[in-house]
Every structure is written in C-alpha cells, then in structure tokens.
Amino acid sequence: MQAIDKDWTKTEKKIAQVAFQKAYxxxxxxxxxxxxxxxxxxxxxxxxxxxxxxxxxxxxxxxxKYDYRYSVLIFVFSQLVREGWLSLADLEGLEPAKQKKVAALARM
Amino acid sequence: MQAIDKDWTKTEKKIAQVAFQKAYxxxxxxxxxxxxxxxxxxxxxxxxxxxxxxxxxxxxxxxxKYDYRYSVLIFVFSQLVREGWLSLADLEGLEPAKQKKVAALARM
Incomplete structure (x- = not known):
C-alpha cells in the first residue's frame, strides 16, 4: 500500500519539504x-x-533519487537516511508510523 | 580514392605520427x-x-577524430588544420600531393 497525497497532513508536507530540500x-x-x-x-x-x-x-x-511524490516519499527518505543526507531527527513531526517505516527501510 | 598504408613512405609515416601526436x-x-x-x-x-x-x-x-588509419589520415589532418590543432607547416615532408589535399580540405 503506497502513501498518497491525502495521507500527508499540511504540517507533514511542510516537514517533508524542508527535509527533502535539506538533503538535496x-x-x-x-x-x-x-x-x-x-x-x-x-x-x-x-x-x-x-x-x-x-x-x-x-x-x-x-x-x-530526488522524486518528490508523496506516493514514493517514504522510500526516498529511507534512501536519504541510509546514505547519510538526512537523519531521522529531520523527520520528527511526521506521524510515528511514517517515521517507523523510514527507519526500517533505511536499515535494509 | 583513399590513401592506404603503402601510399605512405617510412619518412612520411614518421612525420604523420609526430604531427598527429602534437595535435592530440x-x-x-x-x-x-x-x-x-x-x-x-x-x-x-x-x-x-x-x-x-x-x-x-x-x-x-x-x-x-583521432583515428590514425592511413586510409583516413588526410581527412583527419585536414580537420585538425581547420580547427587549429595543426598547421600546414607540421606536415612539411609529406609528398606535395598529400599536403595539397590537406590544405584544400581544410578550407572546406
């Protein structure tokens, strides 16, 4: 099941954009x-x-790699964490389930 | 009619190699x-x-461009002269017909 646009709150989108831009x-x-x-x-x-x-x-x-679509963003973030361009701390404020997914995928 | 290996004397080959290397x-x-x-x-x-x-x-x-085959060398030299990587003076010692061909092609 892929996350889509409506799965992201306005606050989460803001956090995601800042994190994405920072990594880039x-x-x-x-x-x-x-x-x-x-x-x-x-x-x-x-x-x-x-x-x-x-x-x-x-x-x-x-x-x-830098594909800002909400349907793939969890995967993008997990790769960026794995590669060291983002830390999990940059994603604080996303709902816990998303943070958990990113962390789990980043360890793969 | 393309020039081939036997159309180049030993002296000409030496001059051609030096000119080719210089341009390169x-x-x-x-x-x-x-x-x-x-x-x-x-x-x-x-x-x-x-x-x-x-x-x-x-x-x-x-x-x-840098194709050292005697069958194409006249064309290679003419391009190198046209682009300024060789001068006609670098080809002195080649038989006059070859020099003339290079000069004519270089002006095209």
Whole structure:
C-alpha cells in the first residue's frame, strides 16, 4: 500500500519539504566539493574521462533519487537516511508510523 | 580514392605520427585548461550538468577524430588544420600531393 497525497497532513508536507530540500542541498554541495577536488588531481585525458563517467553516474543517481511524490516519499527518505543526507531527527513531526517505516527501510 | 598504408613512405609515416601526436597533445592540453577554468565558475547543479554535457560532447568528438588509419589520415589532418590543432607547416615532408589535399580540405 503506497502513501498518497491525502495521507500527508499540511504540517507533514511542510516537514517533508524542508527535509527533502535539506538533503538535496547537502548532497549537491558535497558533490560540488568532490568534483572540485577531483579536478585538481586530473593529469591526463584518461583521468578526465573517468571524471566524466563519475558525473554521468552521479547525474543519473541524483535525477532518479530526488522524486518528490508523496506516493514514493517514504522510500526516498529511507534512501536519504541510509546514505547519510538526512537523519531521522529531520523527520520528527511526521506521524510515528511514517517515521517507523523510514527507519526500517533505511536499515535494509 | 583513399590513401592506404603503402601510399605512405617510412619518412612520411614518421612525420604523420609526430604531427598527429602534437595535435592530440595540444587539443588535450587545451581541453584540460578549459575544464579547470569552467569548474571554477560552477555555482549550482545546473552548471555542473552543463559541464557534464560539455564533457560528453568533447569526448565523443575526440574519440571519433583521432583515428590514425592511413586510409583516413588526410581527412583527419585536414580537420585538425581547420580547427587549429595543426598547421600546414607540421606536415612539411609529406609528398606535395598529400599536403595539397590537406590544405584544400581544410578550407572546406
């Protein structure tokens, strides 16, 4: 059973949006830093194409991951918690059942 | 009529290899510098994906262009001259007919 729009209260939506945005900004900022570090260590074309491959993978990952639909948000949050871009504390205020699901999925 | 291996003397092959390598090194070096400049001006994810698109295009271009087969070398050199990675002077020592072909194709 998937959560849909009406399963989220106005307050929960607000909390979800803030958490989502926070994770996105943290991940993007870390990626920028990472790319700038990597570029300093590039010495030949092979290194540059390796950076290109890395960007291809990160773009695919980020484009797919940040999907703000209420039907998939529990899964999105669990992945973000698992990867360290969000903590469970960021989701406080969501109904306990949602927090519990995120926590359980994040451990998988 | 395409030039093939036996149409190139040993001396010409040596000149061609040096010219090919020179163009490759110049283009790669310019690309590296360009990417390092671009990375300093990246401020958001959209800029980063624009850099990724740029690298995809350059990789495709470079992978396709540097084709050291004697059957296509006249065309490769003409493109490199047109783009400024080689000068006609780099091809001095090739038989005049080859130099003339490269020069004519480079103007197209």
């Amino acid at each position: 900004e943290q991940e993007v900022s870390a990626l920028m830093k990472d790319v700038k570090d990597k570029i300093n260590h590039i010495s030949d074309l092979e290194d540059l194409w390796r950076l290109h491959d890395y960007l291809s993978a990160r773009r695919h990952d980020i484009d797919g | 090194e110049q283009e790669v070096s310019a690309l590296m510098k360009d990417v390092k400049d671009k990375i300093n001006h990246i401020s958001d994810l959209e800029d980063l994906w624009r850099l990724h698109d740029y690298l995809s295009a350059r990789r495709h271009d470079i992978d396709g």
